[in-house]
Amino acid sequence: MGGVWMISGLNYQLQFMINFSHYIVFIAFWIVIGIGTSVFLLRKEAPYGRFSSRNWGPMISNRVGWLFMEAVVMIAFLCWIPLRHYDWKTPASIMISLFFIHYLHRSFIYPLMIRTKNKKMPVIIMLSAMLFNTVNGSLLGIWFADFAHYPNNWYYSPWFVAGVLLFFGGMLVNWHADYTLIRLRKNGESGYQIPRSGLFKLISSPNLFAEIIEWGGFALLTWSLPALAFFIWTCANLIPRAVANHRWYKKEFSDYPPERKILLPYLW
Ligand SMILES: NC(=O)c1ccc[n+]([C@@H]2O[C@H](COP(=O)([O-])OP(=O)(O)OC[C@H]3O[C@@H](n4cnc5c(N)ncnc54)[C@H](OP(=O)(O)O)[C@@H]3O)[C@@H](O)[C@H]2O)c1
Structure with a gap:
């Protein structure tokens, strides 16, 4: 009898190890795909926002596109979490809350705030972002469901403290910069202006830097x-x-401030 327990315990351990090793290998592939995607995006900008184009097939409203492509990450994430049996008194639950603060805003507030005047994005962009968010939400959901074991003193670790500061600092600057851009337009407008306040004096995309x-x-x-x-x-x-x-700002606006950098203040 004891032997049966030992074997089933070993099986469980083996299954855990195999699953964990599959999970790690998948993430490694996922990272390689991400790096490949960046090489592609350096040659061809993704056709949404200022680069939106009708050459990429059917189009969908900007607002609806943002809502669908971002909300899916929360569903994918929650699919893996045993909500009723989860121990919500651990550092992991704080981490999950941070993730949800970001995505509740991005999915349900940001799309309502953009001044987008019937602008559209290609459906293919929405679908590819949904695919990305499904994989990303699942990988994080699996982590928090199965593998995340943080001791309670993790709250005092330098990683947690520095990470929380960077997370909230980044989120606030990202929101501020996004809403600065959005307010450049009056309701019903869809054109572009040079943003001139705050971090925009130093770099072209403080919202992306902060994200x-x-x-x-x-x-x-x-x-x-x-x-x-x-x-x-x-x-x-x-x-x-x-x-x-x-590149687009410099091409569109002959008076674009020449000292402004791309993403890193004073450097690049
Ligand atoms: N984590 C990720 O991988 C990821 C990926 C993509 C985006 N995001 C985040 O999603 C948010 C939006 O991204 P995005 O690329 O759409 O940002 P964006 O191009 O800077 O646009 C943000 C908003 O401001 C408007 N806007 C931008 N520049 C403007 C200007 N010069 N004059 C007037 N209005 C202007 C845009 O309108 P239009 O849409 O009409 O251009 C849009 O509504 C950002 O916070 C970004 O960090 C995250």
Whole structure:
């Protein structure tokens, strides 16, 4: 009888190890795909926002596109979490809350705030972002459901403290910069102006810079591979986007401030 328990315990352990090793290998592939995507995006900007184009097939309203493509990450995440049996008194639950604060805003507030005057994005962009968010939400959900075991003194670790500061600092700057851009238009307008306040005096895309900082903070405070993969993907999406935005501003506005950098104040 004892032998049966030993074997089933071993099976369980083996299954855990195999699953965990599959999970790690998948994330490694996922990171490689992210890096490949950034190489592609450096050559061809993603066709949404100022680069939106009808050449990419059917189009959908900007607002609806943002809502669907971002909300899906929360569903994917929650699919893996045993909500009723989860221990909500651990550092992991704080980490989950941070993730949800960001995505509740991005999915349900940001799309209502944009001044987008019937602008559209290609459906393919919405679908590819939904695919990305499904994988990303699942990888993080699996982490918090199965593998995240943080001691209670994790709250006092330098990783957690520095990560939380970076996360909230990044989030606030990201919101501020996004809403500064949004307020450049009056309701019903859809054109573009040169933003001239705050961090925009130093770099062309402070919202993207701050989003990178935010998810860097999240990777630090969770000290986890799926959050690191998300951070790498965020860089892979947003660094090429910032390069394209900077190039676009210089092309569109002959009076664009020449001292303004792309993404890193005073440096680049
Ligand atoms: N984590 C990730 O991988 C990821 C990926 C993509 C985006 N995001 C985040 O999603 C948010 C939006 O991204 P985005 O690329 O759409 O940002 P964006 O191009 O800076 O646009 C933000 C908003 O401001 C408007 N806008 C931008 N520049 C303007 C200007 N010069 N004059 C007037 N209005 C202007 C845009 O309108 P239009 O839409 O009409 O251009 C849009 O409504 C950002 O916070 C970004 O960090 C995150």
